[in-house]
Amino acid sequence: MAKQKKSPRPKAEAPKGFRDYFGAEVTERAEMLQKIAGVYHRYGFDALESSAVETVEALGKYLPDVDRPNEGVFAWQEADDEKWLALRYDLTAPLARVYAEHRNDLPTPYRRYAMGPVWRNEKPGPGRFRQFYQCDADTVGAASVAADAEICSMLSDTLEEVGIPRGDYIIRVNNRKVLNGVLENVFKMPLEQIQAGVTEQNMQFWVQAKVVTNLTKDRQVHLDVLRTIDKFDKVGEEGVRELLTKGRLDASGAFIDGVGLNEEQAEPVIAFLTSKGTNSEETLENLRKAVGDSQIGAEGIAELEQIAALLEAQGYGSERIEIDPSVVRGLGYYTGPVFEAELTFEIFDEKGRKRQFGSVAGGGRYDDLVKRFTGQAVPATGVSIGVDRLLAALREKGRIKSHATGPVVVTVMDRDRMADYQAMVAELRNAGIRAEVYLGNPKNFGNQLKYADKRQSPVAVIEGGDEKANGVVQIKDLVLGAKIAENATLEEWKERPSQFEVPRSDLVAKVREILEGQKDA
Amino acid sequence: MAKQKKSPRPKAEAPKGFRDYFGAEVTERAEMLQKIAGVYHRYGFDALESSAVETVEALGKYLPDVDRPNEGVFAWQEADDEKWLALRYDLTAPLARVYAEHRNDLPTPYRRYAMGPVWRNEKPGPGRFRQFYQCDADTVGAASVAADAEICSMLSDTLEEVGIPRGDYIIRVNNRKVLNGVLENVFKMPLEQIQAGVTEQNMQFWVQAKVVTNLTKDRQVHLDVLRTIDKFDKVGEEGVRELLTKGRLDASGAFIDGVGLNEEQAEPVIAFLTSKGTNSEETLENLRKAVGDSQIGAEGIAELEQIAALLEAQGYGSERIEIDPSVVRGLGYYTGPVFEAELTFEIFDEKGRKRQFGSVAGGGRYDDLVKRFTGQAVPATGVSIGVDRLLAALREKGRIKSHATGPVVVTVMDRDRMADYQAMVAELRNAGIRAEVYLGNPKNFGNQLKYADKRQSPVAVIEGGDEKANGVVQIKDLVLGAKIAENATLEEWKERPSQFEVPRSDLVAKVREILEGQKDA
Incomplete structure (x- = not known):
């Protein structure tokens, strides 16, 4: 440490x-996480806190979000065995x-929830941090779609528990198998054949500069179509049709290359995207047309039917959880049902425009993650809540009381009587204040006084020599007096009606009375 | 991801x-941390969660614990600006x-508390982990010893709040200045002169192989004496006298080099170590003799007197917080009062021997840490609770109820009626079960049943075809039936008196009745 005196001063800033x-x-x-944990617990989920550090080998080389494969992890090498360790990038x-x-x-099944920070070695940007919280719940080892349905109902209960009222959110459910069925219908061949590269003649369309490099061609079929589907909200039916086929001029005049399907091939995708009906039955009926004869598509639809029935039986109607084919989810590893919770109330963005708050949670079924380690496929499904976004939503809705919770400040008028002042705060604290x-x-x-102001103190207590001699204390309601407190002199300040002189023995009672008055106001 | 299929399977193990x-x-x-946070909040401390990652520059090169300067941090280099980042090793x-x-x-003053994991790149050992929790409270910018006294009373309240009863703990307070005063009395010169290296002729004793390398000689004076003082508990007065002077044969027959003081110089140290009286007054009186004419020693004693008076005024007597000269604390950076919370009840160690539980928290005043950044000395004082040790103590004392909190398990007798079973759990959850x-x-x-057993489920619910037809359910008290449940057949199991057949509509009421009966038992 002594050496540091000679080196220049370190910068006081977070990385x-x-x-x-x-x-x-x-x-x-x-507090929000505690409420969430309460719901998860009630659903039979157990807490898990794994180490923040993993071997790079165990994490796998890439983030699961295939849209950003070049983004990495924070990693370093062990000194003794040269193993690479890294901070976890998610909780899954x-x-x-x-x-x-x-x-x-x-x-088995193992239901667990986990909450904690994760780290991404990404380029930071405004509102984009390299450490942030995730809050996940997953069921490992349950193949039944009842596990997926349970995650959806739990998510619904969770949102209401933290303060999002029914009607202000919707949980949308889709199934990756339906999408695969649509793909089979597009290419008129089983998914395995598409994946095996039999469509080599179509591959030219997928192998484009924008396509990430660590993926084999088979995945690119899905990804390009999925990415295009994801743009449905923005560009609409006609826009998606163009993007799936020969390309499209965007609003700025730039030409966006098409995926390269012909018109007939694009049709099932469009049918899929416009399949949402007024109720689940209608939606499922439309989806049947979109998947055509596809076996896997039929399977996906059957699963969605089961999920809808299970949720219905528990009283979760489509005003809370609905089948919605527009849910795609970014992660390539989902293999079955996928879900997304969206907040439907409107907020104003930074430019003053109305927009919907948007997604706060998402998840789905992924059956391959454990297999990496054991060779055995283990079915799993889960959800991740965007902690910061949900918190922002609650603040937006005024669900979090952010009023002053500063401490009562006992001021020091006579530094030799610190023991007297300490005795006062001890009394107040013992009364829970x-x-x-x-x-x-x-x-x-x-x-x-400035300090009390900075602390957002509700009450200040003053006991000078005169007060001590008379056996009284001055108690100042700082919330009432806030406007004038900052610049007033002690004398001016004392005259205000928000200040009360009470016997020393009434200290606790009077402070409590003022605090309760502030709460009611 | 596709590439990973070709590489060998990763090992499924934490680093x-x-x-x-x-x-x-x-x-x-x-739950324990939440209780602690409640006390800290009541004392006016605000939560702070700083990033887990810091620049190595901001952390400083070494851990504060000078006994282990070669132990390090987990660090890595940024790709763009080549800055070194590291995981925090403490919260201070x-x-x-x-x-x-x-x-x-x-x-200012800034009172803050912080709770969270810290990371040490140390050689792991049994019960010694490289990630663990700390829980700190500090006041920055308050020079008054009232801030130190407050930390002590808060620590006392905290221990009682989490479940350590009064009488089972003691908070010991000392002052680094008193120790410095003792040193001045030993060398008969001001501390500055000792530190300036004027005692070069004594230095041969400090410069020994066991002395850590990144410390300048001035610190070694303190450290060697402080280390010896720390051994008082083990070797007693005569042992310390030998270690301070010419050395000592330890129990194993090995010779431990002495610090090299002469008999007269050792005397103030011995007086200091044996200064504890039956009350604070007596202890302080003894300390006055140990520091002799030392100015800084007198200052330290005056501070201890003030702390004792402040605590007394708030009702914290010496049964909770006492002046104890044997508290040294390992950290070299303390500059004034130091404190330590010890649990005084006896436990049995792994060899069946009785011993005291020992220290669970410690801290003190450190006035140099902020100066590294700003050049301006900022007084600070704080405490750190050993989260794992305190938890272990609470478990030891049976203060944490670790009885089964598993979920009620609704079994699946007919997989086509999953919706019925889901409706049952929805009812139970809505009733808070x-x-x-x-x-x-x-x-x-x-x-x-094995699953229910593994989950430590209190109750299982069964509804087969017969039950469904008759409008009833079987409810099994698993706590009562635990002994025989594991190997019994369904038929045997049904006959046990711990199983009840009730109308389906009584499901929630009966389950609640059983759970309440278990709670009372």
Whole structure:
């Protein structure tokens, strides 16, 4: 340490893309997560906290989000055995490792929830951080779609529990198998054949510069079509038709290359995208047309029917959870049902335009993650809540009371009587009231008031020599007096009607009375 | 991802020295931390969650614990600007960075608490992990010893709040200045002169192989004496006298080099170590003799007197917080009061020997950390709770109820009626009862019972075809039936008196009745 005196002073700043969270930012998140954990617990899910650090080998080389395969992890090499370690980038890859490692001790199915930070070695940007919270619930080892249905109903209960009222959210369910069925219908051949590369003659369309490099061609079929489907909201039916076939001029005048399907091939995709009916039955009927004779498509539709029936039996109607073919989800690894929770109320964006709040959670079935370790396919399904987005939504809706929760500040008028002031705060705390003595230099009384202001203190307590002699204290309602407190002198300040002189023995009672009055106001 | 199929399977294991926490391990810790946060909040402390990652520059090169300067951090280099980043090794270094960075926006004094994992790149060992929780509270910007006294009373309240009863713990307070005073009395010169190396002629004793390499000689004076003082508990007065002077044969017959003081110089140290009296007054009186004419020693004693008076005024007597000269604390950076919370009840160690539980928290005043960044000395004091040790203590004392909190399991007798079973769990959950449907393959009923057993389920619900036809359900008290449940057939199992047949409409009421009966038992 002594050596450091000679080196230049270190910069006091968090690393690029990292930030600190203060006070209510921390406690509000903790409270929300606690409510979520309560719902998960009631559903039989057990807590899991895996280590933040994993071997790179266990994580796998790439992020699951294939749209950003070049984005990485924070990794370093061990000094002794030269193994590479890395910070986890999500909570799902560690779950697969934990389940594979402890599978003989864990119950099957294994329902677990996990909450905590994850790290991404990405280029930071505005509102885009390299450390953020995730909150996941997954069921490992259950092949039944009842497990998927359960995740959906749990997500619905969770949103209501944290404060999103029914009607302000919708959980949309789709099935990746239906999409695969649509693909089979597009190419008139089984998925395996598409994947085996038999459509080599169509591949020219998929192998384009924008296509990520670590994927084999078979995946690109899906990805390009899926990406185009994802644009349905923005470009509409005709736009998607153009993007699937010969390409399209976008609003800026730039030409976007098409995927290269012919008109007939594009038809099932369009049918799929416009399949949403007024109720589940109608939607499912439309989907049947979109998948044609595809076996896997029929399977997917049957699963969606079962999910709808299971949810119906538990009272979750389509006002809470609905079949919606427009849900695609970015992650390539989903293999069956996928779901997404969207908040449907409107907010104003930074430019003052109305828009819907959008997605706060998503998930689906992924059956291959544990197999990487054990060679055995283990069915799994789960959901991840975007903690920061959900918190932002709750703040937007005024569901989080962000009013002052600062402490009562007992000011120091006479520094030799610190013991008296400490005794006061001890009394207040013992009565359950948040309270503290001013611990800075007490010389300047104005500084003490400024401090109380900065702390958003609801009440200040003053006991000078006169008060001490008369056995009284001054109690100041700072919420009432907030407007004038900052610049007033002690004398002016004392005259305000928001200040009360009470016997020392009434300290706790009077403070409590003021706090309760503030709560009611 | 497709490429990974060709590479050998990754090993499913957490990295060396890291571990996973399951179920109650996670929730019990969370509950304890929540209680602690409640006390800290009541004392006016605000939550802070700084980023887990810091620049190595901001952390400083070494861990604060100078006994292990070669132990390091997990660090890596940024790709673009080649800056070194690292995982935080404690919560204090980040606090110094945060305070320096945000000092214009933060109140002064700034009281903050922080809870979360920290990481040490150390050799892992049994019970020694490279990721563990810390829970800190610090006051930055308050020079007054009232801030130190407050930390002590808060620590006392915290221990009682989480479940350590009064009498089972003691908080010991000392002052580094008193130790420095003792050193001045030993060398008969001001501390500055000792530190300036004027005692070069004594230095031969400090410069020994066992002395860590990144410390300048001035620090070694303190460290060697402090280390010896720390051995008082083990070797007693005569042992310390030998270690301070010419050395000592230890129990194994090995010779331990002495620090090299003469008999007269050793005397103040011995006086200091044996200064504890039956009350604070007596202890302070003894300490006055140990520090002799030392100015800094007198200052330290005056501070201890003030702390004792402040605590007394708040009702914290010496049965909770006492002056104890034997507290040294390992960290070299403390500059004033130091404190340590020890649990005084006895436990049995792994060899069946009685011993005291020991230390669960410690801290003190450190006035130099922020200065590294700003050049300006900022007084600070704080405490860190050993989260895992305190949890272990609470489990030891039976303060954490670890009884079964598994879910009610609704078994699946007829897989086509999954919707019926889901409706049952929905009813139970809506009544606030933790419940789930068995989601594995329902074919083998025995597996369902084994699953319920593994989950420590309190109750199982059964509705086969007959029950359905008769409008009833079977409800099994698994706690009562635990002994025989595992190997019994369904028929045997049904005959047990711990199983009840009730109308379907009484499902929730009966389950609740059984759960309440289990709670009372």
